[in-house]
Amino acid sequence: MLSVAGFGAAALLALSACGPSDSDSSAGSSAPSASGDKKLSGTVTVFAAASLKESFTALGKKFEKAHPGTHVTFNFGGSDSLAAGITGGAPADVFAAASPKTMKTVTGAGAASGSPATFVRNRLEIATLPGNPDKVASLKDLTSSDLKVVLCDKAVPCGAAAQKALSAGKLTLTPVSYEQDVKSALTKVELKEADAAVVYRTDVKAAGEKVEGVDFPESADAVNDYPIALLKDAPNSAAAKAFIALVRSADGQKVLTGAGFLKP
Known part of the structure; x- marks a missing residue:
């Protein structure tokens, strides 16, 4: 009887020892990544003033390199025609205008998400x-x-x-x-x-x-402020927010000021 009791106690200890280990393993497999962020993917469509062509093209390449699986497409042109396209229903994620007046066309129509931010100036x-x-x-x-x-x-x-x-x-x-x-x-x-x-x-x-x-x-x-905004019906809002963050970051500002833009 002592032998059987001893075996039962040993088995109970063994089960007790492995229980928490299995539980930790299960929790670890379902835990989010260290960053807590979803991996960005898909296309980001940016409508931007023609004067931003060179600098935004460079930033688009930086963004794609930092986020494999993403692709940035641009529509460069006069800010007024871009704003008209957005309010007319053209699908886009981000709008970067060459003046607050043209941005107001978009915000006034309720097509922007949140308040636009001035990211550079130009002369x-x-x-x-x-x-x-x-x-x-x-x-x-x-x-x-x-x-x-x-x-x-x-x-x-x-x-x-x-x-x-x-x-x-x-x-x-x-x-x-x-x-x-x-x-x-x-x-x-x-x-x-x-x-x-x-x-x-x-x-x-x-x-x-x-x-x-x-x-x-x-x-x-006649110095122009350049505002940028996330669009309300952005098809890829997560990646769009990340692109705007890059534009406003120290790295983004370095590219823009290197192109001749003034800091906001």
């Missing part, structure tokens, strides 16, 4: 032909009838900013054409279809040796 510059053969030194010089000058359409942020700068200088300018976005205006100079254009300094920098930039003091009166 105007005159883009001339390489070497500045017409010796453009000021905004006033662009009023010469001998020059073919291009402006952005007044409805888009770069055009509205140009009008502010002209008003600050009490100047009147009749361009040979109004373009739908800043890249289109710059292209006219790159192709030598125009002698000069009023664009953003970031676009002049991105063009490299294709154009030459000329600063002018009136640009200080």
Whole structure:
């Protein structure tokens, strides 16, 4: 009987010892990852102002590298037309505008989720032909009838900013054409279809040796704030939030300021 009792006690101890171990193993298999975050995947669709093309393209590659399984697609263009597309139902996750006014078109329609955040600012510059053969030194010089000058359409942020700068200088300018976005205006100079254009300094920098930039003091009166927002009906809101976080992070700001943007 002592032998049987001893065997029973030993068996009870063995069961007691293995019980908690099995329980811990089961809990561990169902526990969330250390980060507590779901793995991001899928496509993030970003509608962004044309002037953000180079820097956002670089940030998109950074994002995809940091989050394997994701893909960032962009629709670059004039902020006003992008805003119209969003309010018209175009599927998108993020909107980055070149002015608060165009962002207000989206927020006013209830198409944004939460409040937009300003992430950079931008300033105007005159883009001339390489070497500045017409010796453009000021905004006033662009009023010469001998020059073919291009402006952005007044409805888009770069055009509205140009009008502010002209008003600050009490100047009147009749361009040979109004373009739908800043890249289109710059292209006219790159192709030598125009002698000069009023664009953003970031676009002049991105063009490299294709154009030459000329600063002018009136640009200080027409600095644009760039807001970014998560869209209310974002198909991939989790990845969209992560992309916005990258744009506003130290790494994102480094890319943007390197492209010539100003800190907010």
